[in-house]
Amino acid sequence: MATNKxxxxxxxxxxxxxPQPPSAFEAQDCGVPTTDSPAIHNAPLxxxxxxxxxxxxxxLGVFIVGVPWFLARLIGGxxxxxxxxxxxxxxxxxxAYWTYMSSFGPRINDKARFPGRPIDSYVTFKDPExxxxxxxxxKVPIxxxxxxxxxxxxxIKGDALDILEYRHDWSTFSFTWDLFKFILFTFGPDVIFHTKEQDMEQIRPNYDNGNDHYSYFLGPRMxxxxGIISDTTREETLEELQDNKMAIVCEKLQLKEGETMLDIGCGWGTLAKFASVNYGAKVTGITIAETGAAWxxxxxxxxxxPEEQSRILCMDYRDAPKQKYNKISQLEMGEHVGVRKLTGFFRQCYDMxxxxxxxxxxxxxxxxxxxxxxxxxxxxxxxxxFRGADASTPLWNYVRSLESAGFEVKSVDTVGVHYSATIWRWYRNWVGNGDTVKAKYGQRWYRIWELFLAWSVIASRQGSATCFQILxxxxxNAVHRIDGVSSQFGLSGALAKAKAAGKALLK
Incomplete structure (x- = not known):
């Protein structure tokens, strides 16, 4: 393996x-419906x-106001x-309030039945205490x-994803003092400032770990x-999922030959390559990572x-060339902008x-x-x-920021379950490269990403996190909306399905 950065x-x-290894636990009726699609890792619990x-x-407000009022009254202040x-x-x-509620708050519903296995069926601890x-x-706080x-x-006793699928049986979601320390002294300051220097310090080292590091789970498309599932009845490859997504991006944009396209946060340039080769676009990709730009x-x-057609620039998004583009794409780059600066970022895009x-x-x-x-x-x-990434929010905040920046939302698709399918394949690639990763980066680094990927398969599948595609x-007034009707695939796709079934006319 090359060591050149x-x-x-x-x-x-x-x-x-x-392939995903078989579960170490016998399947059982958990009291709620489950799924069996080969496209995703199906939740057993x-x-x-x-x-x-x-x-x-x-x-909470009563405590915040009432406690100081009571204390002041007590001493006559x-x-x-x-x-x-x-x-x-x-x-x-x-x-105190968050700790208590996270420890003793009732489940949102109690329909699911837990297996009731002891914690040592899943996890072992090395310290006697x-x-x-x-x-x-x-149960241990997760x-x-x-x-x-x-x-x-x-x-863990077995596969990390398999063990985490049963986390309700062996762990709690109680907030801990370590969690609060991170919120108060690290996460909080990151959210407040988000300077260019801070982003360089936090983001560039993450993506400049080495292209091989990311290749261990991202696969050839990098x-x-x-990605996007196109067939829930079979297990598409990771490469198929990503090709599906890139085709969707270009079609939603109605990208045409010769048009200029700016891809902000272009990563390893695969979309820039796809749009250049398949659609004849003139693409400018921007990334903060030197290794990604080289790749x-x-x-x-x-x-x-040729460079006259498409190029990759290594720079901060705030330094993007001030010129006009026919189309702009930004795939999960906004999370690094920061929630406070999101509207300003969208306005920068508006101006370009x-x-x-x-x-x-x-x-x-x-x-x-x-x-x-x-x-x-x-x-x-x-x-x-993702140190410093804090802009993941519910959909309404993204819509508000986009509209405040002068945009009209044309379509929205929620693709969280597609993300779960994608990360499931990333997870298996990472585990498959486990020995190589540990030899180069050590066990701790391997485990950080193993746990992140396994947990993210679940989070995106169940709705803890999701992903929005927004056009x-x-x-x-001068934007001719009629020209964009053909790219409203949510409308045309639903109508096409009804017509194919012979259900589109009232007889």
């Missing part, structure tokens, strides 16, 4: 995605945890004393387990975004795409788009009706995988 496709050996339905902001106590009790109250604390039916597992202080440029030239152009936005999202597990998974991801145009 600018390793190219010719330096990397890709494996065929291995699709249970719900505690979450927003039992969390009361009113009760006035308004300034109440403010003082309010400031010093705010975070302790928040921490940990082993004594969590045994039998004593955030605590994740830290112990990453540090080599806990092991695309770090969700992408090499791939374009080897595909016979021709008035009759279109922009394709693919963004990771979170559900509004949250469960505590959603937050714990998201913070694990932020701590170990937008400029909200101008």
């Amino acid at each position: 600018f390793d190219l496709a010719s330096d990397v050996e890709f494996i065929k995605t291995p 699709p249970a719900e945890g505690p979450g927003s339905e039992s969390f009361s902001n009113i009760v 006035g308004f300034k004393t109440k403010i003082f106590f309010g400031l010093i009790t705010l975070f302790p109250i928040l921490i 940990d082993q004594a604390k969590w045994k039998g039916r004593n 955030q605590t387990f994740s830290e112990l597992y990453v540090d080599g202080k806990a092991d 695309i770090y975004t969700s 992408a440029t090499d791939a374009l030239r080897k595909a016979g795409v 788009l021709e008035d009759d152009g279109a922009m394709y936005v693919q963004l990771s999202g979170l559900r509004q009706a949250w469960q505590y597990e959603d937050f714990i998974w998201g913070l694990y991801l932020n701590k170990y995988i 937008v145009v400029k909200n101008l």
